[in-house]
Amino acid sequence: MSTTPLTASLIDLAARGQLPLHQHMDHATLTWIHDSRPDLPPTPAAVLRPESKELLAHGGLPTQWWADPRLYTSLHGVRHAMRTAALVAVLAEANGLDDSDTATAILAAAVHDCQRRNDQDDRGHGARAAIWLAANADTVWGHFGLTATPRRIVQAATAVRLHDVPYEAFTADDKTDHARAEHITDLVKAADALDRYRLPKLKWRPDARYVREPAFDQLRGLAFDLVLISERAYLAGASGTAAVRYALAEKGLA
Amino acid sequence: MAVEIEMRARFSKEVHDQLVARLKADGEDLGPDDKHIHFYVLPDQLLKVTDNTAAGTAKITLKGSRIGQGAAFAETEFAIAPADVPAAVQVFNALGFEAAMHEAFNFRHNFRFDGVEIAVKWSEAWGYHAEFEVLLDDGASDAARTEAEAKVTDVATALGVALMTEQELADFTASFEAAEKERKEREQQTAPIR
Numbered sequence: 001m002s003t004t005p006l007t008a009s010l011i012d013l014a015a016r017g018q019l020p021l022h023q024h025m026d027h028a029t030l031t032w033i034h035d036s037r038p039d040l041p042p043t044p045a046a047v048l049r050p051e052s053k054e055l056l057a058h059g060g061l062p063t064q065w066w067a068d069p070r071l072y073t074s075l076h077g078v079r080h081a082m083r084t085a086a087l088v089a090v091l092a093e094a095n096g097l098d099d100s101d102t103a104t105a106i107l108a109a110a111v112h113d114c115q116r117r118n119d120q121d122d123r124g125h126g127a128r129a130a131i132w133l134a135a136n137a138d139t140v141w142g143h144f145g146l147t148a149t150p151r152r153i154v155q156a157a158t159a160v161r162l163h164d165v166p167y168e169a170f171t172a173d174d175k176t177d178h179a180r181a182e183h184i185t186d187l188v189k190a191a192d193a194l195d196r197y198r199l200p201k202l203k204w205r206p207d208a209r210y211v212r213e214p215a216f217d218q219l220r221g222l223a224f225d226l227v228l229i230s231e232r233a234y235l236a237g238a239s240g241t242a243a244v245r246y247a248l249a250e251k252g253l254a
Numbered sequence: 255m256a257v258e259i260e261m262r263a264r265f266s267k268e269v270h271d272q273l274v275a276r277l278k279a280d281g282e283d284l285g286p287d288d289k290h291i292h293f294y295v296l297p298d299q300l301l302k303v304t305d306n307t308a309a310g311t312a313k314i315t316l317k318g319s320r321i322g323q324g325a326a327f328a329e330t331e332f333a334i335a336p337a338d339v340p341a342a343v344q345v346f347n348a349l350g351f352e353a354a355m356h357e358a359f360n361f362r363h364n365f366r367f368d369g370v371e372i373a374v375k376w377s378e379a380w381g382y383h384a385e386f387e388v389l390l391d392d393g394a395s396d397a398a399r400t401e402a403e404a405k406v407t408d409v410a411t412a413l414g415v416a417l418m419t420e421q422e423l424a425d426f427t428a429s430f431e432a433a434e435k436e437r438k439e440r441e442q443q444t445a446p447i448r
Contacts, residue, residue: 143440233359233361236288236307236308236359236361237288237290237305237307237359238290238359238361239359241378242358242359242377242378245378246361246376246378249267249376249381249382250267252267254381
């Protein structure tokens with residue numbers, strides 16, 4: 001039987017190697033995140049195209065879409081999903097993606113973790129989410145006011161499937177799939193990595209060696225601020241979606 | 255029953271930042287006052303259960319008119335314990351008001367400037383906005399109400415903020431209520447296959 005007190009913070013539990021299956025932000029961990037802010041370069045003001053802002057406004061996904069409702073408010077829940085989608089939107093501008101690919105990347109980012117079973121490694125959750133996305137394409141694209149097409153479904157599902165597979169572990173099939181949705185996949189993986197400032201250990205923070213995105217380092221400050229503002233708002237009592245929308249407004253992304 | 259003279263403005267992030275900077279420099283900073291509000295939009299009244307999360311207090315408020323029906327709001331309110339907020343919401347929902355209920359978290363910071371209380375806020379529905387308020391005694395004369403409205407208008411002008419007209423407020427709240435209705439219906443229909 002675990003002797004870990006129920007009130008232990010994520011930062012303490014991570015230090016002891018005892019993080020639970022479901023991990024929820026707490027005040028002590030948020031204070032640690034704030035106090036351990038690295039020396040980050042200032043992020044150039046991000047300007048999103050109106051279509052991206054409209055899609056981000058739909059980023060508060062229904063709780064029913066999560067495989068386990070307990071994860072909706074956890075470290076891989078709706079706040080992470082919305083921040084990742086927002087960071088993808090910023091990266092899409094930096095990379096000059098067209099409207100269609102930008103929309104596909106935002107949608108993929110929003111659902112990339114929704115079929116997780118826990119907040120630990122949970123290998124294969126990307127593949128599960130890709131299957132789920134393909135099976136529910138009309139519902140998901142419809143939620144964002146978009147139309148699902150075969151090309152968009154393949155691109156988004158590929159990005160979702162590969163988001164939790166390290167580049168160096170790509171099989172021949174993975175490489176073939178990646179080539180079909182390279183930009184979208186790379187952006188989702190980079191945005192997902194940028195949101196790692198929420199995690200309760202320094203060595204888990206964003207690392208450019210594991211992504212393929214030239215603008216990665218420029219966005220660290222923005223990613224850190226989005227985590228800090230939204231997690232602080234969530235702990236103050238705002239819902240997950242309100243907390244992230246407030247952070248997006250504060251950073252000029254709403 | 256006290257009477258609030260209450261006027262509102264919505265604005266961009268840039269205007270918000272300028273307003274807060276001005277109020278911090280020239281006004282009185284009354285501090286953060288975040289609130290989690292359950293509000294019931296009734297035909298001619300507004301009922302609210304407010305959890306003052308920043309202050310650690312809670313209250314129930316009945317306003318005698320809705321937003322967009324004039325600047326003067328007759329108001330009755332009483333304090334409850336923050337722990338009783340869920341029960342209060344449960345009671346009002348059980349009384350048949352659930353369909354009229356909305357929920358919002360307001361990030362809010364209060365200031366006082368030239369005799370007017372100004373709450374600078376952000377919420378999902380309103381975005382950045384501010385509420386300008388003067389509280390009058392029970393039975394305040396029409397002249398006192400008119401004077402208070404003029405005072406609020408003068409302060410808003412001095413701060414470079416454009417107040418919303420009653421028509422703009424009525425249109426905005428109607429649009430919000432319609433969007434909320436659509437959102438609730440959409441959420442009820444959303445049940446993807448596994």
